Amino acid sequence: MGRDVIVACDFNSKEEVVKFLSKFEHENEKPFVKIGMELFYAEGPEIVRTIKGMGHKIFLDLKLHDIPNTVKKAMAVLSNLDVDMCNVHAAGTKPMMEAAIEGLTRADGTRPILIAVTQLTSTAEETMHEDLLIPNSMEETVMHYAKNAKDAGLDGVVCSPLEAGAVHAKCGASFLTITPGVRFADGEVGDQKRVMTPAQAKEIGSDYIVVGRPITQAADPVAAYRRCVEEFVG
Numbered sequence: 710m711g712r713d714v715i716v717a718c719d720f721n722s723k724e725e726v727v728k729f730l731s732k733f734e735h736e737n738e739k740p741f742v743k744i745g746m747e748l749f750y751a752e753g754p755e756i757v758r759t760i761k762g763m764g765h766k767i768f769l770d771l772k773l774h775d776i777p778n779t780v781k782k783a784m785a786v787l788s789n790l791d792v793d794m795c796n797v798h799a800a801g802t803k804p805m806m807e808a809a810i811e812g813l814t815r816a817d818g819t820r821p822i823l824i825a826v827t828q829l830t831s832t833a834e835e836t837m838h839e840d841l842l843i844p845n846s847m848e849e850t851v852m853h854y855a856k857n858a859k860d861a862g863l864d865g866v867v868c869s870p871l872e873a874g875a876v877h878a879k880c881g882a883s884f885l886t887i888t889p890g891v892r893f894a895d896g897e898v899g900d901q902k903r904v905m906t907p908a909q910a911k912e913i914g915s916d917y918i919v920v921g922r923p924i925t926q927a928a929d930p931v932a933a934y935r936r937c938v939e940e941f942v943g
Contacts, residue, residue: 712911714937715768715887716740717921723752723759730763732931739764740934741793743919746771757790766793768887768919772826774798777808784812784823792821794887796867799825799854806861824865824887825858827851827872848872852879859884865916870905873915889919893936907940915941 720726726748733739742765748756749771760767769792773780780797787795797809806825814820827850828837834847843850855866855876865885868876873886894906910918920937927933 717743741766743768768794781808781812794822827854870910887917888915891918
C-alpha cells in the first residue's frame, strides 16, 4: 500500500464540497477525501454517496467511541456506505476495537481500512495528566494505545507526524500511520503547534498525510494538491 495525500474537506455543506472537488477535472486526479463530523452531520450519509459518485476514495472521520455492541452496529452501517477508511478512539479499549472490526467486515470478508485515534493532536501532555488522569508521558500513552490497536486487529493509527517513526518501530512497518499537522515550508502554521512539511513526513515514515487548509484555502487548490503529492509521494 503506497503513500497518499488525504484532503480534509472541512466544509459544512454539499454545495461547498462539490464545488471544491469539481476543480479536479482529470479522471486520474481524484484526491482521497476526508469527511469529518461537520460535513457528515450537516448532510448525512448521502454526502458519502455523492463524493464516491464523483470518483473519490473516502476517509470517514467520525472517531467512534461507545460500548462494543453499539460500535459494532454502527460500523456495519458505515461498511455498507462503501467508505474506504474509518476510525475509532483507541481509548474505547481492545474489546471495542475488536467489535468494530467485526461490524466492519462484510459477508465476503472485505472491509474498509480501520484506524484508531491515540490522543487528539489538540491534547497537551499536561492536559492529559490533569483532565484525563493519565500519569504516563504522551509518548508512552500513544505507543500503548497504538499497540492495543494493532493487537485488536486494526490497520493503523492517527498520530502526529513526529510519532510516525516510533509507531512503526513499535508496531511494524506495515502498521499504517495517518498524520495530520502537515504544512508547506512557506505556508501559514495556523493553530497547529507541531507541524512538518510533506517531505519531512515522507522522510519520517508517514503512510498517509491529512492536509486541509493549505489545499482547500489555496488560491489554486489543484496546484497545491499536486505540490503536496509531489513532495510526499514523489
